[in-house]
Amino acid sequence: MSVNKRHNNDSPEHLAYLNKIKQKEIAVRVSQIAILLAFLALWELAASLKWIDSFITSQPTRIWNTIRNLYQTGELYRHVFVTLYETIIGFTLGTITGTAIAIVLWWSDFAAKVADPYLVVLNSLPKVALGPIIIVWMGAGTASIVTMALLVSVIVTVIGVLNGFLDVSPDKIKLLKTFGATKRQILTKVVLPASIPTIISALKINVGMSWVGVIVGEFLVSKAGLGYLAVYGGQVFQLDLVMTSVIIMLVAAALMYQGVAWLEKRYMKGRR
Amino acid sequence: MNEQSIVIMDAVNLNYHSPEGETPALEDISLSVSKGEFISIVGPSGCGKTTILSLIAGLIRPTSGRILIEGKEVDGPSSKTGYMLQQDHLFEWRTIQQNVLLGLEIQGKITKENKRRAIHLLETYGLADFRDHYPWQLSGGMRQRVALIRTLAINPDLLLLDEPFSALDYQTRLALSDEVAGIIRKEEKTALLVTHDISEAISMSDRILVLSKRPGSVKSEYSIHLTGENRSPVELRKAPEFRNYFNKIWKELDVHVS
Numbered sequence: 197m198s199v200n201k202r203h204n205n206d207s208p209e210h211l212a213y214l215n216k217i218k219q220k221e222i223a224v225r226v227s228q229i230a231i232l233l234a235f236l237a238l239w240e241l242a243a244s245l246k247w248i249d250s251f252i253t254s255q256p257t258r259i260w261n262t263i264r265n266l267y268q269t270g271e272l273y274r275h276v277f278v279t280l281y282e283t284i285i286g287f288t289l290g291t292i293t294g295t296a297i298a299i300v301l302w303w304s305d306f307a308a309k310v311a312d313p314y315l316v317v318l319n320s321l322p323k324v325a326l327g328p329i330i331i332v333w334m335g336a337g338t339a340s341i342v343t344m345a346l347l348v349s350v351i352v353t354v355i356g357v358l359n360g361f362l363d364v365s366p367d368k369i370k371l372l373k374t375f376g377a378t379k380r381q382i383l384t385k386v387v388l389p390a391s392i393p394t395i396i397s398a399l400k401i402n403v404g405m406s407w408v409g410v411i412v413g414e415f416l417v418s419k420a421g422l423g424y425l426a427v428y429g430g431q432v433f434q435l436d437l438v439m440t441s442v443i444i445m446l447v448a449a450a451l452m453y454q455g456v457a458w459l460e461k462r463y464m465k466g467r468r
Numbered sequence: 469m470n471e472q473s474i475v476i477m478d479a480v481n482l483n484y485h486s487p488e489g490e491t492p493a494l495e496d497i498s499l500s501v502s503k504g505e506f507i508s509i510v511g512p513s514g515c516g517k518t519t520i521l522s523l524i525a526g527l528i529r530p531t532s533g534r535i536l537i538e539g540k541e542v543d544g545p546s547s548k549t550g551y552m553l554q555q556d557h558l559f560e561w562r563t564i565q566q567n568v569l570l571g572l573e574i575q576g577k578i579t580k581e582n583k584r585r586a587i588h589l590l591e592t593y594g595l596a597d598f599r600d601h602y603p604w605q606l607s608g609g610m611r612q613r614v615a616l617i618r619t620l621a622i623n624p625d626l627l628l629l630d631e632p633f634s635a636l637d638y639q640t641r642l643a644l645s646d647e648v649a650g651i652i653r654k655e656e657k658t659a660l661l662v663t664h665d666i667s668e669a670i671s672m673s674d675r676i677l678v679l680s681k682r683p684g685s686v687k688s689e690y691s692i693h694l695t696g697e698n699r700s701p702v703e704l705r706k707a708p709e710f711r712n713y714f715n716k717i718w719k720e721l722d723v724h725v726s
């Protein structure tokens with residue numbers, strides 16, 4: 197009973213309408229790709245013709261070569277793997293911890309009231325400022341980087357998810373109470389399932405947040421990873437390396453975001 | 469107040485408390501509902517109709533007075549009462565069948581027997597084909613019917629209906645009130661219906677209580693006797709006595725449009 201079900205006997209008028217939408221979609225996509233290609237071409241051209249100094253701006257072919265070299269020495273995998281590993285762990289921990297704290301605050305109205313000003317202040321604190329403290333406490337290693345990613349994402353998760361919980365219609369909760377539901381049942385039967393869309397949007401935000409945490413963490417302490425690669429490149433004045441790692445981050449973060457979007461689509465299938 | 473009464477409210481008062489102050493919502497409500505009776509409660513907006521149902525459902529405690537169901541003081545929600553709200557509140561992440569089983573699930577009563585009963589209700593009332601559909605795929609009238617079956621699935625003796633039709637358009641509302649009256653009679657339930665619609669109240673009920681404005685108290689009470697071929701509310705609206713009841717209750721409610 198899909199609403200936008202295609203019928204074989206659509207009127208010519210409707211087909212024309214659908215066609216027009218399709219055309220517009222194609223035009224948008226073509227323009228997007230064209231802009232990217234034009235940008236890359238211009239960059240390449242400007243560097244080759246020495247309009248710009250490719251030593252400090254790098255250039256697409258040099259980036260490509262850098263990627264190839266890294267790939268051939270096997271270093272590409274190592275750096276990408278280290279960063280992805282840290283990001284995914286940080287992301288998962290941030291989301292789970294944030295949701296768990298939100299559950300506690302939902303459960304106890306008192307705790308929520310007490311925590312409120314702390315949440316507000318912590319939310320406005322730039323979490324990366326805690327970097328040096330974390331390193332002192334947890335050592336210069338993966339643990340610090342993951343903690344960084346967790347810290348950056350956890351407070352927004354708590355706030356977002358708790359608001360989602362509190363948005364659940366009081367009448368839905370009343371309905372459960374009329375069946376004699378316990379608080380735990382209210383949580384598991386209505387509050388959590390009703391908040392899945394909110395939790396998914398928290399996930400989407402956390403993809404970006406955990407990347408920020410991991411890269412800053414790597415800037416500060418690491419010996420491997422894309423953030424490390426970028427900092428190292430900057431120190432030895434190899435802008436090719438810096439650009440390369442930025443571009444790989446871009447692709448990886450986009451893929452991770454797509455992963456969450458895919459999850460969302462799968463969950464929403466059949467429901468509204 | 470004979471021993472046939474399924475619900476007894478005895479001199480019940482209820483005050484709501486909020487930081488802004490104290491709101492007396494109900495004042496000295498006494499009523500008794502016999503087994504199998506269909507009672508409607510009408511009254512001006514905010515006079516405490518929903519509050520009465522919440523009290524009987526055990527969701528809130530009275531400030532003073534007593535409420536008994538089958539002779540026992542109400543001290544919390546019980547599986548003897550089923551509550552149907554104004555909106556269907558079907559859970560969009562559950563299929564129709566899963567929605568209908570919600571109450572049994574909460575009460576830990578998902579047995580083969582109970583499950584079969586619930587599914588049988590869906591079949592009896594024309595929803596068998598929609599068991600595996602999601603709520604958004606159903607019309608408003610169908611959804612409200614599912615909500616009723618969800619209430620009936622826990623097999624309550626007493627149904628509390630809080631304006632269950634008010635979110636529907638007029639046509640659907642008429643058809644559905646007919647159907648619901650039929651279902652309730654067939655399943656031999658006792659029902660307490662809150663409504664704003666005087667015609668609906670007259671056509672469906674054995675008795676109507678008119679409440680005064682807040683703090684609500686029972687202003688008057690009408691026993692309804694309509695002559696008609698069958699007991700279908702739509703048909704009963706054509707009964708000769710209908711007008712008469714309507715005018716009396718209309719006057720009683722003293723509706724002003726100002």
Ligand SMILES: Nc1ncnc2c1ncn2[C@@H]1O[C@H](COP(=O)(O)OP(=O)(O)OP(=O)(O)O)[C@@H](O)[C@H]1O
Nearest residue numbers: 484485486491493512513514515516517518519682
């Ligand atoms: N939780 C609450 N706290 C404070 N006041 C409340 C609360 N619930 C209801 N009231 C007040 O008590 C009065 C009765 O409420 P109730 O919902 O029972 O009225 P009602 O007759 O069902 O109204 P309506 O016809 O609008 O549904 C109203 O004036 C309402 O504002």
Ligand SMILES: [Mg+2]
Nearest residue numbers: 517518519630
């Ligand atoms: Mg009400």
